[in-house]
Amino acid sequence: MAPSKTSQPTQSNAVLSLWKAYNENTSTRLKSVDAFLVFLMLSGIAQFLYCILVTNYPFNAFLAGFASCVGQFVLTASLRAQVNPQNRSEFKEVSPERAFADFALGSIVLHFFVYNFLG
Amino acid sequence: MWARWIVPALLGLVSFVTAKSSSGNSVLVILEPKLDKDNFSKFFSGLEEKGYELTFRAPKDTKPAILEYDYAQFSHVIMFAPETKSFSSDITPQSLVSLLSKNTNLLIALSPKQTPVYTLASEFSLTLPPPGTPLISHFPQRDDPATVIPVPVRPVTPNVVSSKLAPVWFSGIPFAYQNNPLLVPILNAPAESFASDGETDSGADAVVDAADKGGEGLWAGSQMGLVAGFQPVGGARATWVGGVEMFSDEFFQKELPGGGKPGNEQFAADVAAWTFQESLVLRIDSVEHHRVNETVPGQVYTTNDQLVFSAYLSKYNPVSSAWEPFSGIQDMQLEFTMLDPHIRTALPPVRGTPGKYSVTFRAPDRHGVFKFIIDYKRKGLTHLHSSTVVPLVPPRHDGYPRFLSAAWPYYVGAISTSVGFLLFSALWLAGDDRAGSAKGKTTKTE
Numbered sequence: 001m002a003p004s005k006t007s008q009p010t011q012s013n014a015v016l017s018l019w020k021a022y023n024e025n026t027s028t029r030l031k032s033v034d035a036f037l038v039f040l041m042l043s044g045i046a047q048f049l050y051c052i053l054v055t056n057y058p059f060n061a062f063l064a065g066f067a068s069c070v071g072q073f074v075l076t077a078s079l080r081a082q083v084n085p086q087n088r089s090e091f092k093e094v095s096p097e098r099a100f101a102d103f104a105l106g107s108i109v110l111h112f113f114v115y116n117f118l119g
Numbered sequence: 120m121w122a123r124w125i126v127p128a129l130l131g132l133v134s135f136v137t138a139k140s141s142s143g144n145s146v147l148v149i150l151e152p153k154l155d156k157d158n159f160s161k162f163f164s165g166l167e168e169k170g171y172e173l174t175f176r177a178p179k180d181t182k183p184a185i186l187e188y189d190y191a192q193f194s195h196v197i198m199f200a201p202e203t204k205s206f207s208s209d210i211t212p213q214s215l216v217s218l219l220s221k222n223t224n225l226l227i228a229l230s231p232k233q234t235p236v237y238t239l240a241s242e243f244s245l246t247l248p249p250p251g252t253p254l255i256s257h258f259p260q261r262d263d264p265a266t267v268i269p270v271p272v273r274p275v276t277p278n279v280v281s282s283k284l285a286p287v288w289f290s291g292i293p294f295a296y297q298n299n300p301l302l303v304p305i306l307n308a309p310a311e312s313f314a315s316d317g318e319t320d321s322g323a324d325a326v327v328d329a330a331d332k333g334g335e336g337l338w339a340g341s342q343m344g345l346v347a348g349f350q351p352v353g354g355a356r357a358t359w360v361g362g363v364e365m366f367s368d369e370f371f372q373k374e375l376p377g378g379g380k381p382g383n384e385q386f387a388a389d390v391a392a393w394t395f396q397e398s399l400v401l402r403i404d405s406v407e408h409h410r411v412n413e414t415v416p417g418q419v420y421t422t423n424d425q426l427v428f429s430a431y432l433s434k435y436n437p438v439s440s441a442w443e444p445f446s447g448i449q450d451m452q453l454e455f456t457m458l459d460p461h462i463r464t465a466l467p468p469v470r471g472t473p474g475k476y477s478v479t480f481r482a483p484d485r486h487g488v489f490k491f492i493i494d495y496k497r498k499g500l501t502h503l504h505s506s507t508v509v510p511l512v513p514p515r516h517d518g519y520p521r522f523l524s525a526a527w528p529y530y531v532g533a534i535s536t537s538v539g540f541l542l543f544s545a546l547w548l549a550g551d552d553r554a555g556s557a558k559g560k561t562t563k564t565e
Contacts, residue, residue, distance in 0.1 A: 046528070054525075054528075058525065061530065064533055066529075118530065
């Protein structure tokens with residue numbers, strides 16, 4: 001009991017400091033990317049649970065809905081990797097504008113396939 | 120005025136002349152000279168009264184030929200030549216078999232003598248005893264020789280001969296049935312009878328030898344046949360009779376041991392009626408298929424459609440010489456087949472519509488080229504076969520149900536992702552200036 005009592009505050013301290021550091025050091029753009037990623041993750045989990053617990057009957061609809069979340073998540077995550085200033089050295093030739101254009105084009109193609117498959 | 124009553128009279132005349140058989144009225148009787156035509160006058164005149172045209176011919180005559188230019192000249196052939204060893208060139212086992220494939224019916228009599236016809240019997244899945252071994256029975260007690268036997272008529276195959284016939288006189292040979300589904304047993308030997316190599320019981324050596332060699336057991340008992348039909352796939356009928364005497368006038372009139380008239384006359388008429396395709400003749404007039412609530416047959420059907428299949432059956436009525444709707448079959452089945460029957464279901468008669476059999480079923484969830492198949496084969500009845508090919512396709516791209524309520528979470532998920540993408544893009548593009556300073560700051564720290 002004793003060690004857990006002592007570790008509780010240190011853990012919450014760690015989480016708090018992490019949150020603080022994140023808030024301070026992350027640009028608004030990356031925060032919006034992160035918010036979008038969290039939203040996509042929750043949406044994907046919700047659809048997966050619905051498929052398992054309720055019905056997978058129009059299976060194509062499930063595949064389309066779930067794949068749109070996963071695909072958008074992957075595209076957004078790669079956008080975040082490319083525009084993150086800390087990864088500047090790895091993506092020297094990719095400007096943030098170019099990265100966003102790739103992301104937008106990829107997303108539009110993804111949504112085209114998703115809606116084709118959804119009905 | 121004249122035509123008004125002449126036409127029906129002519130029609131009546133025509134129907135009187137038309138034979139009672141469903142396959143034609145010309146009969147060739149191959150009668151060996153030893154058997155006098157007058158001895159069979161009752162049988163033959165019975166046939167003529169029904170409307171058959173009988174043509175007589177000795178086995179060695181060359182005319183009229185049974186086959187001319189490979190075309191069958193007669194609708195039916197009666198082979199009353201049980202002891203003839205050599206026939207003219209047009210009567211061979213091969214030509215007799217080819218007659219059957221041309222829908223010509225055969226009535227063939229056998230005797231204990233070995234002849235070409237005797238050896239042909241094995242091609243019809245009948246095993247004959249060794250030559251010279253007639254059927255013998257000492258029961259019931261009577262004054263006649265042991266080879267002249269009153270045989271009680273038990274219905275081996277239903278409806279071929281009339282029920283409740285008096286015993287029939289028989290003299291000739293028995294045969295064993297091989298395992299062939301096309302055989303139609305008509306009359307079996309009495310239980311106390313056996314085949315022996317003489318008219319007495321003194322020596323049964325030939326039979327015992329045959330039993331030793333062939334391992335067929337003794338030729339005895341009610342499993343042996345005396346009259347048997349054979350119906351090949353084409354629908355022609357061949358009947359084998361162990362002895363020709365059972366059609367003779369003498370046996371028609373000979374009094375039974377217990378007193379009373381024998382059933383020979385009716386039995387012979389029934390056997391001839393079955394053989395000449397008068398009785399138990401069925402056909403499928405037409406089949407139709409369509410979706411439920413439609414009337415036109417579909418060009419293609421979709422998997423899981425509800426399909427209706429109907430068949431119309433007729434039975435030949437020898438009394439009126441007409442095909443009449445027939446609803447008497449209770450055990451017919453329909454198969455919906457692609458290589459294997461995916462569906463096999465009962466095809467019951469429809470109440471109130473004579474001759475119609477119909478069933479509604481769901482097409483399988485499997486696409487391909489399917490067949491509606493009726494395959495009804497029963498002993499004594501004409502074999503019914505019908506096969507209709509239909510394609511079964513999966514639903515077209517617009518044939519599926521859309522926007523199901525169960526799928527709304529998925530629709531909402533996909534739409535929200537798109538909306539999120541648009542919002543995010545707008546945020547990204549709008550937040551350009553603020554991000555510029557952050558970027559500048561971080562690059563500085565780097």
